[in-house]
Amino acid sequence: MGEDKLSILKKNLRNLESIAIAYSGGVDSTFLLKVACEVLGDKVIAITAKSSTYPERELMEAKKFAEEIGVKHIIIVSEELDIEGFAKNPTNRCYYCKKELFTKIQNIAKENKVKHVVDGSNMDDTGDYRPGMIAAKELGVISPLKLSNMTKDDIRNFSKQYGLKTWNKPSFACLSSRVPYGSNITIGKLKMIENAEQFLLDLGFRQVRVRHHGEIARIEVSPEEREAFFNLNTMDKVSEKLKEIGFKYVTLDLFGYRTGSMNEVLTDKQKILNQ
Incomplete structure (x- = not known):
């Protein structure tokens, strides 16, 4: 069953033709980036947002992996504290953050003639309160891992098979x-x-x-x-x-x-x- 999920993921990525990945360097986006590069080659762009909510160690790890696999990696500034209302920390704070981030990624995708913006959301992300996913849906961001029915455990297991150091990396949030x-x-x-x-x-x-x-x-x-x-x-x-x-x-x-x-x-x- 697990192997079928990986085959489905590859098929889904192949059908997208070219993608810009919201890449944080975490377990999910690293695995997605690895498989996407395997399937789509140079039709993949990884985009990482640098901000005060994103630790320097995470940025350095993301840069290192992108260099190792030779993917085009663009680092943008997306300072959440500059978004009106964000600093007041409302319960739907993540909506404003993701809307800003995905809008910027969409603009970069258009500039690079890339067809789709994707993220690393998976099936386990549907169980908690995640207003950021509403922004992603509104902007047409695609979640290939979720569409392939992959859970966090699936992603960790496949990451281990691929030899990715992130296979057992702890979960991280901003x-x-x-x-x-x-x-x-x-x-x-x-x-x-x-x-x-x-x-x-x-x-x-x-x-x-x-x-x-x-x-x-x-x-x-x-x-x-x-x-x-x-x-x-x-x-x-x-x-x-x-x-x-x-x-x-x-x-x-x-x-x-x-x-x-x-x-x-x-x-x-x-x-x-x-x-």
Whole structure:
């Protein structure tokens, strides 16, 4: 069944003829880019957006892989904080971000005579509150992985078969997702979050989120990594560093990392109003 999904993906890509991929360097877009280059060759452009919500380490990894496979890679500036209303952090914040991003990618696609804009959304992305997908649909962005019925597990398994280093890369979302809805997003907050998460990654944690609740840092790590915090030396190091970064209080979320934890405060009514 899995092999059929890969065959379907290749067929779907072949039918598109030429594409511009919204490429972040994450698990999904890296796999999509690899397969697309295999199928369409030089009819593929990878486009990465540089902004204050996108950590430097992610940009460097994206650039490195694009160079390795020899794809045309365009880096654009798409500063979300410049979008009217975005910094106020409404519940449909991602809609404005994706609309801006995909509009810019569409313009580049037209300039390069590329027929379609695609993204790395997959079947698992349909289970959470994702207003950005509404913007993608409005602008006609295609999601080949989703159309091929691929789940995150499928993508990781195929990525491993292709020898991609991203096959077991932790999930990542833009840094703005660490700030509670209704709380203003600032470059200062984003920098604090980036520095705090980088410190935890440097300590050896793999799946990391540092949620910015004003003076409080709420750390999420994968459930199996929580045990590492039951070490006084680790707790002292993390607390001291995050206070140095600017937080007054440092806490650990006892449930650990889970996708969309900031959406847990939203009611179904709020989600519907923003769709």
